[in-house]
Amino acid sequence: xxxxxxxxxxxxxxxxxxxxxxxxxxxLIFGVLDIINIAQGILVILAAYLSYLLSVHLHLDLFLGxxxxxxxxxxxxxxxxxxxxxxxxxxxxxxxxxLASYAVMIIIEGIxxxxxxxxYVTLNAWYVNESLHILGFYVPYIYLFGFGLAVIMVAAxxxxxxxxxxxxxxxxxxxxxxxxxxxxxxxxxxxALAFGIGVGVTAAGGVAFGATNAFNANSGYDLxxxxxxxxxxxxxxxxxxxxxxxxxxxxxxxxxxxWSPTWSVAVFYIALVLVLTFRPQGLFGQREAxxx
Amino acid sequence: xRLHRTRFLPIAAVAAAAATILAACSSGGxxxxxxxxxxxxxxxxASVSLTGDFSAxxxxxxxxxxxxxxxxxxxxxxxxxxxKLIFLDDKSDPTQGSTNVQQLISSDHVDLLFGPFSSLIxxxxxxxxxxxxxxxxxxxxxxxxxxxxxxxxxRHNVFDVxxxxxxxxxxxxxWIRSLPAGQRPTTAAYPIVDNPxxxxxxxxxxxxxxxxGVKTVYSKVLPAELPNAKSVADQVAATGAQAVLLGTxxxxxxxxxxxxxxxxxxxxxxxxxxxxxxxxAAFIKAVGKSNATGVMxxxxxxxxxxxxxxxxxxxxxxxxxxxxxxxxxSDVAEAYGVGQVAAQAVKATRGTDQAKxxxxxxxxxxxxxxxxPVQFNSLGMNMKPVxxxxxxxxxxxxxxxxxxAPGSGQILFPKPNWxx
Numbered sequence: 001x002x003x004x005x006x007x008x009x010x011x012x013x014x015x016x017x018x019x020x021x022x023x024x025x026x027x028l029i030f031g032v033l034d035i036i037n038i039a040q041g042i043l044v045i046l047a048a049y050l051s052y053l054l055s056v057h058l059h060l061d062l063f064l065g066x067x068x069x070x071x072x073x074x075x076x077x078x079x080x081x082x083x084x085x086x087x088x089x090x091x092x093x094x095x096x097x098x099l100a101s102y103a104v105m106i107i108i109e110g111i112x113x114x115x116x117x118x119x120y121v122t123l124n125a126w127y128v129n130e131s132l133h134i135l136g137f138y139v140p141y142i143y144l145f146g147f148g149l150a151v152i153m154v155a156a157x158x159x160x161x162x163x164x165x166x167x168x169x170x171x172x173x174x175x176x177x178x179x180x181x182x183x184x185x186x187x188x189x190x191x192a193l194a195f196g197i198g199v200g201v202t203a204a205g206g207v208a209f210g211a212t213n214a215f216n217a218n219s220g221y222d223l224x225x226x227x228x229x230x231x232x233x234x235x236x237x238x239x240x241x242x243x244x245x246x247x248x249x250x251x252x253x254x255x256x257x258x259w260s261p262t263w264s265v266a267v268f269y270i271a272l273v274l275v276l277t278f279r280p281q282g283l284f285g286q287r288e289a290x291x292x
Numbered sequence: 293x294r295l296h297r298t299r300f301l302p303i304a305a306v307a308a309a310a311a312t313i314l315a316a317c318s319s320g321g322x323x324x325x326x327x328x329x330x331x332x333x334x335x336x337x338a339s340v341s342l343t344g345d346f347s348a349x350x351x352x353x354x355x356x357x358x359x360x361x362x363x364x365x366x367x368x369x370x371x372x373x374x375x376k377l378i379f380l381d382d383k384s385d386p387t388q389g390s391t392n393v394q395q396l397i398s399s400d401h402v403d404l405l406f407g408p409f410s411s412l413i414x415x416x417x418x419x420x421x422x423x424x425x426x427x428x429x430x431x432x433x434x435x436x437x438x439x440x441x442x443x444x445x446x447r448h449n450v451f452d453v454x455x456x457x458x459x460x461x462x463x464x465x466x467w468i469r470s471l472p473a474g475q476r477p478t479t480a481a482y483p484i485v486d487n488p489x490x491x492x493x494x495x496x497x498x499x500x501x502x503x504x505g506v507k508t509v510y511s512k513v514l515p516a517e518l519p520n521a522k523s524v525a526d527q528v529a530a531t532g533a534q535a536v537l538l539g540t541x542x543x544x545x546x547x548x549x550x551x552x553x554x555x556x557x558x559x560x561x562x563x564x565x566x567x568x569x570x571x572x573a574a575f576i577k578a579v580g581k582s583n584a585t586g587v588m589x590x591x592x593x594x595x596x597x598x599x600x601x602x603x604x605x606x607x608x609x610x611x612x613x614x615x616x617x618x619x620x621x622s623d624v625a626e627a628y629g630v631g632q633v634a635a636q637a638v639k640a641t642r643g644t645d646q647a648k649x650x651x652x653x654x655x656x657x658x659x660x661x662x663x664x665p666v667q668f669n670s671l672g673m674n675m676k677p678v679x680x681x682x683x684x685x686x687x688x689x690x691x692x693x694x695x696x697a698p699g700s701g702q703i704l705f706p707k708p709n710w711x712x
Contacts, residue, residue, distance in 0.1 A: 004530065011523040109343075118347040119574040120543045122551075129554045129583075129710070140555040212522070214547040214578035218347050222517060254523035261514040261524050262486065 007137060008258055012251030014139070017147030018212055019246035022205030022223065023230040024153060024239050029198035031237025032174050033191055035085055035097040039105040040227055041220030043199055046108055047073055047206025048215055049116060051123055062125050062207045063145065069203040077199025080104055081192045105220065112217035120214035128211045146208035150243055153201055157239045160197075170194055174237070233272050235285020244283055333376040334369075334644060336361075336634070337396030338406040339417055344384025345517075345542060348574050349409045349623050353432065354379055356627025357406060359609060370635050371642070382408055382417075389413040393420045403644040404429070406630050409623065410541065411435030411457070411488040414450075422447040427650045429453065429634050431626030434460075437488035439671040451653050453629040453666050455677030457489055457566070460590040461497040461537065463681045463693040464564055467703075468535070469504045470695075475705075477534035477561050481510035483524055483549070484539030490566050493590075494539040501535075509533045521545055525552030532558070538565035546587075547578040554583065554710040561706035564588040569684060573619035576687065584684040586707030592678050593625040593663045594618075594689050598699050601632070602662040618689040629661035636660070 026040040037043075047069055054065040084100045122128075127141035161167040172180040173190050181187050209215065209223070230249055234241025249268050256264040275283060338357060341350030361375050369375060378400055382389035389408050396402045397420075405421050407414050407430020414433025421428040422443035428450050434457035444450045468476060480501055484494045491513065498508055509531040514524060525548065528536060536553075540546050546568035553559070569575050569589035576584055595606050595617025605628055606617050634649075636659045641648040659666040664678040681693035685704055692703040 004527070007526060007530065008523060011520075011526055015520050015522065113343070113347075118351045120348060120547065120578040122547060122578050124580065129551060131555045131557070138556045212548075212551070214544040216348065218344055219544075221344070222519070226519060250520065253520055257520075257523045258527065261512055261518070265515060265517075265519060 008254040012254035014143035016247030016250035017150040018208040020150040020243040023242040025198040025202040027231040027242045032194040038101040041224035047203045048210030073203040074196040074200030077196035081195035123210040235282030238284040241284030333374040336404045337402035339382045339392035341384040342381040346384040352621035352623035353627040356624035360631030389417045393417045419443040431630045435488035450672035455592040458492040465500040480535040481533035490539030521548035529556035529558035535562040570622045581687040
């Protein structure tokens, strides 16, 4: 049983890394812009398809391909912000963002269906099906790389937010838009860049998801509820919280799977409710940060 | 309580209008008696999963229906009447499927109903159809849960042209039981996704194999939406089961299991799945040709099926969509077969009267389809099903069981190693 439990914990932590890669962009966008980006799931799938194209047609390594897909996704993010989100103002902005991003999701899904059809595909590379044998466990390289990338990304976003002038502008916008504007911060530019970065980092989530799952244009639906649960548990806007919550989700589910897979998701949501009962702002969220 | 006159009159008027509308709907639906000589097209409605989890199957179904309609219309229609198809997307959701069927009957006034994809959606939609007296001729609702609904037991309106799925693993389990004890797998695992399509055949196979001493080392029902198949697959791998019979309904779940098995350096002697490997090129795209080799599934049809009607359909499909016979999803044939059976019923009853069609299909008559002969019992199960076990062999979808059946080739046993 000890071995089984340890394997489940390893599985959970590694799966958490994959989910963190997909969720950090979502929490960043909410943290800065108060926008709940329902399109995050389909953006992960879009990123996975971009990696698929580069891998199949240009034989580009999946992680090397991020040098191309990340800027492309960044551009798409800026475009979405300018076309759909910028005009959302006032007290209803957050709720209206749900509708706007839902529209974005439907549009992207339709384009992907038209372009790739309904068949499932998966990303391939030598490390996708190979594993590292360590202490009696086979640990797949793709999950190891994904987890490492998640840690690096969280650290990089932390540095960006807390150690750069741009980060200070972002945080100022996050805390008080009006005051930020008064001290000369170009709110529109910051918002577009923040959205772009949030979508740009999703490129890594696309690789991790696409290499660990078969996907088609519809796969985004299954993702979004889990990604939202992760950022709520971690604390909306908290990047480190997204990683911690994703690991918690993965671990709880993998451990419960040992006894009853049908209960694994339910137990995670029960844990989520319990955490929110005692910490409504989530594990790492700051209550005052949202009070604008 | 007394109703006030001024309130009662509008209520009575609305009730009368509603009764009139219902009567009109009723006459336009289940008891429709369009004459055979009418030149109006025969309008056929189908709720199919064009989006959602079953979109790959749903779109394959749509292709099958379209191919059949195109063939019928090219040949001048059914008794001189062209056929016209109306598709509504159920988004892989049973509730939406029921709404769609309601709309097809009461708003679109279709002459015939064709079934959706999967037992999960066919069951509830057939219940709606029964309410209006419509026959539900379908090709992907073979679970006992579809036949045993109270509405079908009362109205007998379900007709599944494919095989009843409960015994789909029989050719495989019979073959395993026939193996010498030294070659037979000693342990087996049954990870089963919660779905009316998967549980009955998995449970039956488990009972049969336990009967010859194959020890069950894993048997669990998994949630319908399985968020992390890897952790479950790793547990199965840890059991070291020599046979794994997956109860799955789609490609991504099978793909996730196979990927995890490979990552765990776990290669069972037998890997089979209730559905997923039957999706032709779609399965190979997701799993890869080399990793698919050795994986088995049971089905009633494949691209190389030795049946003249099937050969004709395969030829037409390839001409229209490209690919090879192995690339064709079996859903295409299931859908095409629905059309064929419906056409024979319309011709025999000389119209689209639903009561006559239901009565005819229950008459014990044997009908033809690309999947072979069709004859329905009182609950609409096909009593003349042809069930084979297929195995992917280097990109070819090969019939391997029953041993000695026409078309059965050599089975790869034990399953070659991953990538082999």
